[in-house]
Each structure stands twice: as structure tokens, then as C-alpha cells.
Amino acid sequence: MHIAWIGLGIMGSPMAHNLLKAHHHLTAHTLEQHKLDALAAHGGTPAASVAEAVRDADVIVTMLPADAEVTEVALGKGGIGGKEGKEGKGSIIEHARRGALFIDMSTVTPRTAVTLARAGAERGLRVLDAPVSGGEAGAVEGTLSIMVGGERADFEAARPLFDVLGSTAALCGPHGAGQTVKAANQLIVAATIQACAEAVVFLERSGVEPAVALDVLNGGLAASAVLDRKKHAFLTRDFTPGFRIDLHHKDMGIVTAAAREAGVALPLCGLVAQLVAAVRAQGDGGLDHSALLRGVEKMSKRGPAA
């Protein structure tokens, strides 16, 4: 397969490198030149524009920050029918071959996923929304969980790629369903991080050794992937991202908007969204989402962050 990859960030870089290791032909475009240089050193082909990257591709993958970037790269500046994308670098819809499969693996709203699918269909593109969970570690290890929305035939066509990138891939329903499942994922992850952060502060302030406590908690019903993967950050206060608070703030906005459209009330989601917003407003948006711990510490006005 000839793959075009747009977006070589914390997630996109290791995912693209895994596809190269699996002997796929990959052409990539991203904003940072050093990421393109690193890709070239591993056998990938750098492209100076979206147009150049997608022109000959059978499969096009986007791994971009949010709705605005995905919409611009896919449909052009200002959306469908708008001007060419960033700095006149072209858009997927203008330059992809008819029949190409376009997979957006970024986390965006279900509504944007449906818009991309409709716009793609008008130009003869097959489109899947396929956001992921598992973080940077999952991207590096090729063990992501991939939540897919779209047609079954397109899902089956994408399966060889999903098998390289992840250990679980499921077709969750029609276009947008993958993003709906990802929104639910982000609600669960944020609420779990907040609960774990509160537990850590509570344990420390009660005079209990948190490392011992988190280990024993992780052997019982309180066990979670969050405790596994974020324990080190909680204990050392090393909040190097990982997954930035800024991106989780974006995702809580997605859950809130999608829940409103579905007509459901999610009270815990509302509370956790505000706690994420508070940590971001205090200047911690660039830290890993385990930095929700800093918000808990500030509320109790003691500890390292007070």
C-alpha cells in the first residue's frame, strides 16, 4: 500500500515509523522539518505539502491536533469549497485520487467526522473516522485501541494498517461512531485521572506511603490502566507529556457538545471538564493530563504545587 501520512506529532511519528517497519511505502507531511528528516532517515518520503503527499496514495491518514486542523487539511481553509489549506499547500479533497481511502485518526467531534465522510463521498473518496486510545506508549508499541466509524468494506480494507498500529480495532457503527466512542473514552480517562489524583493527595496528607498504596490498590477493583501508566508521574510530579492538558480540554469540549446533541445529561463529565479547564487556566495546558494532580494540590493549599 502507498500511504500518505499527515501529522507527525507525539502520536503520528511513532505510528508512521511502525508502518515503515512493516514495509509500507509512506509519504508524510507535517509542520516540523526535523520530524520529516527523522522519517526520511527511516525510509519514508518527506512531502512539502498536503498535495504532494496525497497525490499518489491508496490510503491517506491524518493525525492532527483538532477539528480546525483536520478540516483545513482535509477540505481546505474555511472548510468545503474554501481556499487551499495552510499557506496554499492544498487539501486532501482537492488532490487525492478517486477511490483512495481517507482515515482520520485524530480526535475530533462526531459531527466533523460526518462532514468529512460526506465531502469525501462527493469526490469519490472512502472515509473512516478511526481515533485511538493508548497514548504515546501505545503508539510506540503498536498496541493502540482503534475505534472506527464508517462502512464495513472500508474497515476491512484498512485492517492491515490497524493490525500494525494497534492490538484492538473495532467497527463501532456508521461515520462518527468511532469519534463518539473516543469521546466516551476521554470522559472515562479524565474522571479516572482526577479520582487517582485525589487519592494520591489524600494518601500523602494522611501520612501513607503512596507508592505502596497505589500498588495494592492496583491489585484490586480500583485497578486501572491510568494507575499503571500514570503512577510514575503522580509519584515524581514529572508531568512531561504524553497527552497534553490542552488536548484533553479540547476532548472534554467534544464530549460536552456531543452529549448535548444526544440529549443526555452527564453531570460528572461537566465537573471533570471544569477541573481540566481550571488546570489549563492556571498555565498547565502544556503538561501531561496527569497534572490534574496539581489542581487537586492547589485546592488543598499545601504540597509541592501550593
Ligand code: NAD
Ligand atoms: P501533536 O500536537 O503532538 O502533533 C500534531 C502534529 O500535527 C504536529 O506534528 C503538527 O506539525 C501537525 N500539524 C498541525 N497542523 C498541520 C497542518 N496544517 N498540516 C500538516 N501538519 C500539521 O498531537 P498528538 O499528541 O500527536 O495528537 C494528535 C491527535 O491524536 C489529537 O487529536 C489528539 O487528541 C489525539 N490523541 C493523542 C494522544 C496522546 O497521548 N498524545 C492519545 C490519543 C489520541
